[in-house]
Amino acid sequence: MGEEVARRMTMAITRRNWLQLTGGAGAGALAGGKLLGAFDDYFRAAAPAAAGEQTLITACGVCSPACGIKATVKDGAIRFLEGLEGDFSGDGRLCGKGAAGAQFAYDPDRLKYPMRRANPNKGLDEDPGWVRISWQEALDTIADRIKNALSRYGAESLLFVTLPAPDIWLRFMNSIGVINRVDHIDDCFLTDRIIQRYTTGVKTWANDFENSNYILLFGWDILAKTKIVTAQGVIKGKENGAKVVCFNPHYSTTARFADEWYGIRPGSDLAVALAMIQVIISENLYNQEFVENYTNFKEYETKIREHMAQYTPEWAEKESEVPADVIRRVAREFAAAGRGIAPAHKKTLCANYANASQLSHAISILNILAGTIDRPGGRYLPAAFSVPGVDAIVPPPAYPPKRGRYIDGKDKLPLVLEDGGGLFSTLSDGLLNKYPGMIKFAFFNAYTVLGFPNPPKLFEALKTIPFLVVMDTLPTDTVTFADIVLPSATYLEVNDVVVRDYRAKKPQAVARQALFPAMFETRSVGYVALELGKRVAPDYFKDKDGNWIDLSAVLDEKVKRAGLGENFNEFKAKGIVTRDQPYVPRTRFNTVGGTGKCQIYVPQFAEKGADPLPVWRPKRELPSPEFPYYYLTCIPAVHRRNSTENNAFLHEMLPTNTAMMNPALAAKLGIKEGQKVRIRSRVGAIELPAHLTETLRPDCVMVYHGFGHRSRLLTKAGGKGARDGDVIPDQNADEMVKAGNYAGAACIMDAVVNIEPL
Amino acid sequence: MTPQAVRLAFAGAAFLNPELSRLRDWVRDLDEPGFLEDLGTDPLSLETDYNRLFLSPEGAVCPPWQGAHTADERLMGDSHLSALDWYRRFGIEPAANNEPADHIGLLLLFYSRLIDSGADDAERQVFRLQHLDWIPPFCAKVEQEARHPFWRRLARLTPEWIHG
């Protein structure tokens, strides 16, 4: 109401100015008189003092460490983004993606208004016939669809493809009993999160590289993959004299940085890890004090020794092509170092192959044997501000039980079911084969089809969903299939509390604040959650006085209870808050089962369809006469998964992908630099120009992930490159059980291919 | 208002909002044959084509902000800041503070005011050079891509109107 009055007032003022502008009242006859009204709608009196340059603190949102940003904003437009001093993530710096952040908000291609399709036919090449609608209409329509599906088909007919964040969004899903929430975590760290819960008690991202003296890297291009906090940590470790050993079929940026690098056979890291455990245990090199006091080694020692005996370095050499004496020596050095760490992180370790579950377990054991769980130099539990969720601040009524069928088959994998994350790799199969027609409504929150294995199958699967809502910042390929499109605000346009967890011996939090009002009609996911909640499950979205939940009041309360300030405004004025407190290493570990000890042998796994000790299994796909080469994928340093290719700066640096291969392999196949090749697997094929590089094993071909967006609405990224995922088989839960993939790895790189010149 | 100013204000308003009834109302002041007929009577087809041409997801066809057509390829850049500067010098600014100020509609509305205010030739020329030069090739593209006759006609005539 106040807004309307203000608008009318400014219109009146403006009209006076305009009359001056037009040289006096009564200018001309009625000609154009009506058009003055148009002017009123779009202009108003200028604010008395235009803001000069402001310095605002916020947090980056490109990747999870969320580096602190010091933003220079002039006239509501970003002038410069740089790092924030004292920030544990980023250490006062940013990476190329973070520094290109303004281009996400200012991309002319970005989604701006809610839309609905007028053309009912869905396909990649169909013109949806977008009609702009108001947020009110969009939300009402979506709410009706949800209510309809709920009453006619039950909660199992709803599919939410989204992370369980923000908390108000999860609350919405819980309030209507959503059973089918699917996220990309199986593409990422699901496996490790599950394993860690049982072996060390918590999934940590905090790695004490600075104080480590031996850094053992399986497959993780830690220096170049997105997160500068880890690169900085490893470099500091190096400055302090750490030795770095790297196993990777690709001579990566990390490889050149490492003291030793071995071009391991793809998918065989597990063999090396098992053999290292065997050496450490059989030669009694483990950290006695830690292992005997803080683990269940003694209890299961016989079983452990017996089981591990078979995994000799000589055996591992056959599987991995890493020389036995190297494995033996590195194992001894790692154990003797005293502050050794074998970090495991996300996709590059925990999602690639069918044996990822076992590999996660083996690597966890290595860290436990080194005695560096929550000890200097090792993986540790970050000290964090405790920020309550909305459910703690406005307690909801009891949520309805989750009943129904799991579209992604999680229920076949008990460890995955209890975790709740995933599963991208089985979604297509669920939609097309397992439960065709079950899903009546789907909501995609910012995921593109490129993030799935075998995207073409998912395109087909999307066509079977009667009503699809897509919320995103960009018009991606998924948007082409939507019935309603919701434009999302970027991280530069929202408020939040960001708690440090990557490098945090002390609690630290950064205020993410909107640098300018959200552009056009973009909104946050939190807004959508609340508005849908009001319409669909009102009882869960009222406070104790019966008023609708006020998200900004909730944010204030979060800040206050976390001890970050009286309210968000105060917190954002400080920008970054660090609590000075000593780090207290744990003596009790919160592993499942409640023994308080780290678990090398995991007794609970036997009951849950998993191996109590890691068992050697090869990767799912092995070279054959028809598909003789290993397929590797990689995310380039300049891009982030599949969401940055349209950013003007980043696109210029790396606009497309190639088929990277060793010159020896190229020569064998008659392929020249730049020549187009077809890479084909048992599920699909892509065509890309070849790029020759000596950094790859001669039996591999590597393709950068994130390219191959088809949507021509992405004026920069559209039509560039090929989707690496087209060649990667998707899965179903039964296959995963059979493959021993009990912690749900998406097998996002488990493919073998044929390569032919075109 | 002079005839040129009326035409430019009409073009500006149309590029900002394709609401059929208002456009029909204004078009009567225009004294341009053919516009009323081209507008037609179906608001949906007018709006759908507008969305397809100028808004995302279909905004890739003809993004209506000057910044998207510079080598800068971005919004809220130099042309936005420069347009804001121009508006503020005349004591006004766009009502929406979260959208680029260099939208073709805003620029044309402002220019129509500039003409009517008796701004001298030099000032008009500077504004044209800085903020209207991109419009003829933009309109050529719109004319080529538009399906609805109204947008085609508008795109063909707007560059002429700019020159008076």
Added chain:
Amino acid sequence: MSSYYYCQTDGFLLRAYTEASQRNRSAHIDDESHARHGIELKPAAQEFFLDRIVTDSGQLSLLISDRTISMAKYGWLFDVKRCIECRACESACKQWNGVETGVNIRYRQVHTSESGKYPNVTTQALSLACNHCEDAWCMKACPVKAYFRRDDGIVLIDWDRCVGCTMCSLLCPYGAPQFNWAKRKMEKCTMCADRVDANLAPACATLCPTEALQWGLWDNIKGKGVPQVSGFANPNQTKPNIRFVTAGWAKK
């Protein structure tokens, strides 16, 4: 493209210039599939010209600018081992200097290269911009004296004078000056002279997350590291104000 400045002095030079500029132009064209994989820093054309200039004093006298060359005050220190190819330096530069993205110009660029044969392979990343050389050939080459040097050694282009003949880009061994098709002028790294005036480091060095790229007083830098690494044109030519750290992991 104004090659006529030299036509009255040496027809041979003109022909070579035309050929060279065509070759150089293709080196600047964005080759999508190789955008990441390394760019030759020294096109063959430049080598030709360097010989001409160094040996043919008749041409040399024509090319020298009459602006004074003063001692440089600032320079770059690049630690090859610490670069993680994150491109923070490129993004920072583009942000600060408002370099457009539609014209294929990057003042600062990370150049990657590899050598050896699998498995005895090694890679390298170099972040290079303008080295504000003590004996800058760009300044010598410019026929309209658009280049000038500040008291602190920073070399800048005066856009009121630049006519976009691209002579400077042919002679620079490091590809620093680049032709902007939209502006029809040459552009290059300014060492963020406006930031320097405000007592700030250039944007690139400010953002580099691993301190691989550092900027500071040349007097402090010139004794550190080595003047050349593989892929970097011979520093004895123009005396670039950059040193490379290739060994040791001392704390920064």
